[in-house]
Amino acid sequence: MSNTPDCPSADAPLGGLDGLLTPPFSRRGFVMTSLMTGLTLATTSVEAQVIRTDAEGLEAGEVKIPAGDGPMPGYRAMPVGEGPFPVVLVIEEIFGVHEYIKDICRRLAKAGYCAVAPELYARQGDLSTMTDAKLIIRDVISKTPDAQWMADLDAAASWAVSASRGDPARIGTMGWCRGGRGVWLYAAHRRDLKAAVAWYGPVGGDRTEIQPRTGTDVAAEINAPILALYGGADTGIPVATVEAARDKAVAAGKSVELVVYPEAPHGFHADYRPSYRPVEAKDGWARALSFLKSHGVG
Numbered sequence: 001m002s003n004t005p006d007c008p009s010a011d012a013p014l015g016g017l018d019g020l021l022t023p024p025f026s027r028r029g030f031v032m033t034s035l036m037t038g039l040t041l042a043t044t045s046v047e048a049q050v051i052r053t054d055a056e057g058l059e060a061g062e063v064k065i066p067a068g069d070g071p072m073p074g075y076r077a078m079p080v081g082e083g084p085f086p087v088v089l090v091i092e093e094i095f096g097v098h099e100y101i102k103d104i105c106r107r108l109a110k111a112g113y114c115a116v117a118p119e120l121y122a123r124q125g126d127l128s129t130m131t132d133a134k135l136i137i138r139d140v141i142s143k144t145p146d147a148q149w150m151a152d153l154d155a156a157a158s159w160a161v162s163a164s165r166g167d168p169a170r171i172g173t174m175g176w177c178r179g180g181r182g183v184w185l186y187a188a189h190r191r192d193l194k195a196a197v198a199w200y201g202p203v204g205g206d207r208t209e210i211q212p213r214t215g216t217d218v219a220a221e222i223n224a225p226i227l228a229l230y231g232g233a234d235t236g237i238p239v240a241t242v243e244a245a246r247d248k249a250v251a252a253g254k255s256v257e258l259v260v261y262p263e264a265p266h267g268f269h270a271d272y273r274p275s276y277r278p279v280e281a282k283d284g285w286a287r288a289l290s291f292l293k294s295h296g297v298g
Contacts, residue, residue, distance in 0.1 A: 032096075032119055035062050035073050036128030039272050040095035042136060049278065051271045053106040060106055065118055065159045067152055074118040074156060075102045076164055077109035083165030086297045089153055090117035091175030091182045093270070094141050096127030100272050108174075111289055112298065114166045118156040120149055120182075141178060145210035149182055150189045157190075170194060172224070172297035174288060175201060176269060183226065184215030184245070193224040195295035197288045200230050200266050202237055203245040216245040220252035227257050227291040229284045231264030231277075259287060 039050075055061075059078050064071035075097050078085050088108050092101050097119045108115035121127055125140035153173070160166035172195040175183040180201015187196040203215035226249070230242050239260055246256040261268065261284070267275035269284060292298050 030070060030072065030122045031124065031126050032073055032122040032128065033071075035075060035097050035102075035119060038099050040098045040100075040127070041129070041131045042095050042133050043272060049271055049276060050100075051103060051107075053103050053110065055106060058106060058109045060102075060109060063116075063159075065116070065152075065156050067155045069123075072118055072152060072155065073097070073122055074116060075105050076114070076116045076160070077102075077105040078114035078164055078166075079109055079112060081165075083114070084167035084170075085112065085114040085165055086170035086292070087157060087160045087164075087166040087172070088113045088115045088292070088297065089156055089160075089171070089173040089186075090115050091153070091173060091179030091186070092117060092120060093177040093179055094133065094136050096121060098128075100270060104174075107285075113292075114160050114164050116156045116160045116164065116166075118152050120144065120152055123148070142208070142211070146185060146212070147210070150186060153182075153186055154190070168192075170297050172196060172292050172295070174292075175199065177201065177267065181205075181215055184222070185213070185218060187222040187224045187226055188218035189223075191223045194297045195227070195292050196222075196224050197227045197291060198229065199269055199284065200234055200237060201228075204241050216241065216248060219245045219249040219256070220254065222249055222254050222256075225255035225257070225291075225295055227288060228259065229269075229287070230258065230260050231266055231268050231280070232260050232262035233264055234266040236266055257291070259284070 063074050063076045065074045097117045101117050105115035121140050124144045130136050161168045174197040176199040180198040183196045183198040246258045249256045261280040264277050264280045265275045267273050268277040269281045
């Protein structure tokens with residue numbers, strides 16, 4: 001796995017990240033028209049400590065988010081009430097919006113947020129049927145344009161405000177693994193983003209025509225403070241690379257707060273995997289909520 005108050009719609013001009021966004025880009029039909037049930041099939045064994053958050057006091061469930069080429073499947077959880085609620089865009093791992101990501105949305109909703117997780121790979125493949133992480137990366141992840149990601153996250157934010165009582169002045173994002181990479185890119189893309197939390201997201205990697213820039217490349221351009229939560233025992237993301245991205249951002253007058261858990265591996269928040277570390281996960285979650293609130297998303 002290592003491996004403005006106005007919310008622009010998916011059809012709005014995209015800006016803020018030269019070299020990454022090159023609209024118009026080719027759209028394609030949705031392969032996934034609904035979300036998977038349960039946990040990803042790419043997990044060989046499900047750990048006993050899986051956290052299950054109930055929906056009492058919440059409006060929670062699968063939704064259809066208007067995108068530029070049709071309804072995009074996603075999951076939303078928010079408190080029952082009038083709102084407006086601060087918005088957190090939840091960016092998935094490579095495995096799709098499965099039960100772990102849905103549960104994260106409910107955890108955020110219990111904390112007072114409108115949490116929306118769009119299925120960002122719905123055009124490229126059906127992640128509900130895929131069992132091999134290497135094939136997911138080769139056939140789906142590597143073929144998903146970053147420009148598409150940014151537009152779909154913008155569409156999800158617009159929908160959260162228009163249809164889910166979200167507050168346009170309080171928008172943040174949080175992502176895990178590949179979604180952590182997306183946090184760095186989205187923080188450089190969206191000018192009105194208030195705060196962002198990246199859980200062990202790669203900041204380097206190969207550059208391609210459709211994925212032309214890395215987290216390190218855009219670090220000096222971020223528009224929102226980032227809380228970066230990483231594992232010191234992550235064999236795929238050297239801490240030094242994240243420190244370099246942080247230093248680049250700080251040198252440009254930006255804010256990145258890096259927290260490294262020395263003994264934690266990659267995926268230490270993923271309670272359904274053997275990589276889960278409950279102490280580090282609990283501490284990181286508390287830090288994430290505090291960070292969002294301290295930066296105006298709460």
